[in-house]
Amino acid sequence: MKASPEPQALTGPVEDYLKAIYDLELVGSPASTNDIAIRLAISPASVSGMVRRLADQGLVSHEPYRGVRLTDDGRRAALRTLRRHRILECYLTEVLDYPWDRVHAEAERLEHAASEELVERMASALGDPVQDPHGAPIPTRDGRVEESAFRTLAEVAPGEQVRVRRVHDKEPARLRYLAELGIRPGSHLRILDKAPFDGPITVWVEDAVGGATRAVGVGLAAQVYVESEGQA
Amino acid sequence: MKASPEPQALTGPVEDYLKAIYDLELVGSPASTNDIAIRLAISPASVSGMVRRLADQGLVSHEPYRGVRLTDDGRRAALRTLRRHRILECYLTEVLDYPWDRVHAEAERLEHAASEELVERMASALGDPVQDPHGAPIPTRDGRVEESAFRTLAEVAPGEQVRVRRVHDKEPARLRYLAELGIRPGSHLRILDKAPFDGPITVWVEDAVGGATRAVGVGLAAQVYVESEGQA
DNA sequence: AAATAGGATTAGGCAATCCTAAAGTCTTCC
DNA sequence: GGAAGACTTTAGGATTGCCTAATCCTATTT
Numbered sequence: 001m002k003a004s005p006e007p008q009a010l011t012g013p014v015e016d017y018l019k020a021i022y023d024l025e026l027v028g029s030p031a032s033t034n035d036i037a038i039r040l041a042i043s044p045a046s047v048s049g050m051v052r053r054l055a056d057q058g059l060v061s062h063e064p065y066r067g068v069r070l071t072d073d074g075r076r077a078a079l080r081t082l083r084r085h086r087i088l089e090c091y092l093t094e095v096l097d098y099p100w101d102r103v104h105a106e107a108e109r110l111e112h113a114a115s116e117e118l119v120e121r122m123a124s125a126l127g128d129p130v131q132d133p134h135g136a137p138i139p140t141r142d143g144r145v146e147e148s149a150f151r152t153l154a155e156v157a158p159g160e161q162v163r164v165r166r167v168h169d170k171e172p173a174r175l176r177y178l179a180e181l182g183i184r185p186g187s188h189l190r191i192l193d194k195a196p197f198d199g200p201i202t203v204w205v206e207d208a209v210g211g212a213t214r215a216v217g218v219g220l221a222a223q224v225y226v227e228s229e230g231q232a
Numbered sequence: 233m234k235a236s237p238e239p240q241a242l243t244g245p246v247e248d249y250l251k252a253i254y255d256l257e258l259v260g261s262p263a264s265t266n267d268i269a270i271r272l273a274i275s276p277a278s279v280s281g282m283v284r285r286l287a288d289q290g291l292v293s294h295e296p297y298r299g300v301r302l303t304d305d306g307r308r309a310a311l312r313t314l315r316r317h318r319i320l321e322c323y324l325t326e327v328l329d330y331p332w333d334r335v336h337a338e339a340e341r342l343e344h345a346a347s348e349e350l351v352e353r354m355a356s357a358l359g360d361p362v363q364d365p366h367g368a369p370i371p372t373r374d375g376r377v378e379e380s381a382f383r384t385l386a387e388v389a390p391g392e393q394v395r396v397r398r399v400h401d402k403e404p405a406r407l408r409y410l411a412e413l414g415i416r417p418g419s420h421l422r423i424l425d426k427a428p429f430d431g432p433i434t435v436w437v438e439d440a441v442g443g444a445t446r447a448v449g450v451g452l453a454a455q456v457y458v459e460s461e462g463q464a
Numbered sequence: 465a466a467a468t469a470g471g472a473t474t475a476g477g478c479a480a481t482c483c484t485a486a487a488g489t490c491t492t493c494c
Numbered sequence: 495g496g497a498a499g500a501c502t503t504t505a506g507g508a509t510t511g512c513c514t515a516a517t518c519c520t521a522t523t524t
Contacts, residue, residue, distance in 0.1 A: 064502075
């Protein structure tokens with residue numbers, strides 16, 4: 001049995017496509033051209049073109065008009081990039097005290113430039129963290145992750161007590177607002193009320209100063225992943 | 233009086249050209265196409281093409297067949313990149329204990345991706361260092377540097393005592409060898425002998441374990457910059 | 465003053481990425 | 495069962511950077 005061949009250097013854009021496809025595939029179905037385009041903020045036509053090249057390189061399999069799936073090689077590459085990204089986020093946050101909401105953008109740029117060696121040094125300095133500042137799990141060196149399927153805050157019924165496990169990390173403004181509300185990974189919430197017609201969700205935030213009642217719109221609540229902690 | 237316009241984002245290659253031209257200009261004359269090509273390990277024809285684009289962007293002035301000079305804008309951009317590079321080198325070395333000889337290559341990649349904010353955070357964490365691990369001066373935030381003109385070890389006469397101030401940083405193998413000899417910025421040397429016909433230079437290395445005599449070829453000695461400390 | 469050696473520039477290409485516009489395909493809804 | 499609408503792909507372009515081969519300057523040498 002032979003070690004896998006040297007991971008060839010991929011370009012920044014290629015790594016971005018693979019990450020996007022990985023993420024989109026997580027919900028089960030193959031990634032559609034359109035979804036990839038939206039996620040990367042480029043035109044669908046460009047995605048079609050790039051997907052062909054990724055397929056040529058053996059990183060994805062593509063059934064025209066049907067969608068894209070990562071091959072094993074593609075998945076390995078995606079997880080390597082994800083590991084880099086998340087360790088960088090941890091390092092920036094914990095060691096350099098980088099602001100919570102801007103960490104994602106910085107890591108997004110550095111992940112394509114930082115060597116394996118650098119990232120592993122950072123990981124060691126942090127004691128090999130297992131999740132990033134937004135609660136996302138960090139793939140291991142050998143490419144394993146445990147992507148738990150949490151419910152979102154929008155799906156929780158009134159009366160439940162939950163712990164925040166993860167929040168979306170892309171939009172600085174939303175992150176800043178969530179932080180203001182006291183909602184971040186690890187926060188404890190009790191759902192007090194859920195207004196009908198996709199109305200706001202009222203929660204008791206244990207971790208706000210002295211505890212506080214907060215109303216969260218469904219849009220935002222759908223980006224907050226929680227884990228049950230019991231009924232009130 | 234108005235603040236200078238936002239420094240537009242430059243591509244990695246463009247930053248590399250500007251750094252190369254900056255360095256070549258340090259010795260006085262405008263940078264030649266050929267020298268830039270050698271420094272960046274690309275063909276002279278490519279340099280001609282890129283120089284035109286740099287001139288279009290107002291970053292350099294180009295007199296065909298005569299050479300290239302940085303404009304004020306170009307110099308500012310070059311110094312920004314150089315500051316990034318050298319602070320990154322310091323940070324990697326001091327905080328992450330990155331090996332001395334590989335720091336240059338890593339910083340070379342990161343300098344194009346790291347934001348101003350990140351680099352300034354690193355600088356603060358280090359107490360605003362004034363020189364990088366190889367002895368190169370770090371430009372200030374507002375773009376000032378003091379590039380001292382040191383003699384090289386190859387130019388020093390026997391009998392002199394010198395302190396190493398700076399060493400070339402590009403080649404890991406040479407750096408490793410110099411470190412083995414005990415020659416790095418701050419080391420104290422006494423020149424014992426200089427063989428004729430560009431022969432080796434024999435030095436007493438104060439900082440080697442217990443002090444040691446070492447012979448250095450002129451090629452290597454020319455990459456070690458020193459400052460006089462007196463006659464023996 | 466003409467020949468020549470080097471260095472510089474132009475000509476013509478290629479690969480990676482992205483774009484807009486036009487054409488193709490699939491699914492679903494009368 | 496056919497047409498609408500949504501999504502995908504192809505066609506044709508642009509840009510950035512790099513390359514090789516060929517041509518062009520400049521300065522030195524005879």
